[in-house]
Amino acid sequence: MFTVFFTHVQCSDSPPDVKPPQKKKKTPAEPCVKVRQSTAPFKAFLAAIANQPQKRQAIIDMGFGGLLELDMPKNDPIFCARLLSRYSVGSGSLMLRRGREIEIRDIDVHLVYGIPLGGLLVDDNKDNDAADYRLMLEEWREYVGVQRGSPYVSTMATQLADAAVPVTDNWKRTFLVVAVNCCIKSTLNPQPLTGFLSTTIDVNNIPNYNWCKYTIESLLHSACSWQEDTTRFFAGPLPFLQVCYFDRLQKELHKPPRAFPLLSVWKRELIRSRIDYEFRSGLAMGTVLPRIPAPMHGQQDDEQQQQ
DNA sequence: CAAAGAGCACGAGACGTTTG
DNA sequence: CAAACGTCTCGTGCTCTTTG
Structure with missing residues (x-):
């Protein structure tokens, strides 16, 4: 989409096929990939929990232990x-x-990340009106200290790594937000993606979802x-x-x-x-x-x- | 009761700041 | 200096409410 700013200037009889003179789109010689969420906050988090075995075990129990290797x-x-x-x-x-x-x-995601290949589908834009989902989301937002949306990934990663913060259901949910946004699927804006949190209404169910398929779909859509x-x-x-x-x-x-x-x-x-x-x-x-x-x-x- | 407007949530993208 | 990180503004789509 090219916005022409000067069409109103004495264009009484000029043909409508105005050719934008500014072809200087400063196209770089080669495309570059820019990301909103890098793995940096996740790596900092991993370094900080290296000597907190209960948190590492919680991540393994969720089925995301493979991501502990990420570097x-x-x-x-x-x-x-x-x-x-x-x-x-x-x-x-x-x-x-x-x-x-x-x-x-899907299997390739499992081989790389080691994350669960469960039978349940992760759907991040469906049934957001269920009462239990709304209640869970409200409690989670209270936990992370926002009234809407989500804190930044780096903020949450720092809080999760604090040794004084114990492993709870909301800790696991927050971890999942950080992990997914850094490694699986983010948004094009700075706000973290949270739509998949419907999978965490029962946090014990997290390993039963097909996070590999979710990753492939993310790859297809984002590519x-x-x-x-x-x-x-x-x-x-x-x-x-x-x-x-x-x-x-x-x-x-x-x-x-x-x-x-x-x-x-x-x-x-x-x-x-x-x-x-x-x-x-x-x-x-x-x-x-x-x-x-x-x-x-x-x-x-x-x-x-x-x- | 239905259509339209207000308000909310969130995504797109520009832009400034920090960091290594 | 480039990449990462963060803020800001704007657009869009949805929902709830209001009003004829």
Whole structure:
């Protein structure tokens, strides 16, 4: 959309097809990926709870223990943009050179993040009028000290890490908001996404939801939006997409071990060196590997790996 | 009772500040 | 200096209420 400001100036008989003279859209040489929520607050939180075993155990009990391994470096906007450009929204796969591709499915999220593949669907824009949901949300907002919306992710992460703050149901809900916004799905504005909190009416039910499917849907929608206009923010699971790509496309001179969850392998320094190597060796070039076996889910992964 | 307006919640995006 | 972080304004869609 281009707003023309001067159409009212003596345009008595000028043709309506005014060509905007300012084509200087200062288009950068290459698209960049910008995110609203980085993993930085989450990493700070993890560092702060390193010696609080009850909080780590609560996260494991929720099914999000794999995220305790997260140690992403700062985003590389150019690399992320090139990677995201290769993600096909139509097929849900990363398109590689020579017509090869990596299909990305729910199970891949489980392999990277280790989060639950339960049977219940996470839906963040449905049935927000249920009484128990409204009541829960009201109590949660009182807990985090706001009357509407949500505090910023960094604020909540700091409070969660305070050793004087015990693990409660609302602590778990707040953790989920931080984790989802940093790793799975955020918004294009600075306010954290909270619509999925309907899954936490009973916090013991959190592991029974399919957080992997939720992550894939987030990737599809956010990639679609970003590819329409690459100047937008990206609100999808950027850490997942990168680590999944790193594991499945092996470089001849860069072969780290493969282990579940993949976040436990792909840490800051390894990711940095891999991205450096990407720029030198060529993106989307390498050997496509099959998925690693998933503990406890090996049975339902019957997808064929295409050669 | 139904249609329209007020108010609320939240998303889009610009812009300023902090940080490494 | 660039990325991350935070504030602000504006737009939109929904709901509740008001009023003819």
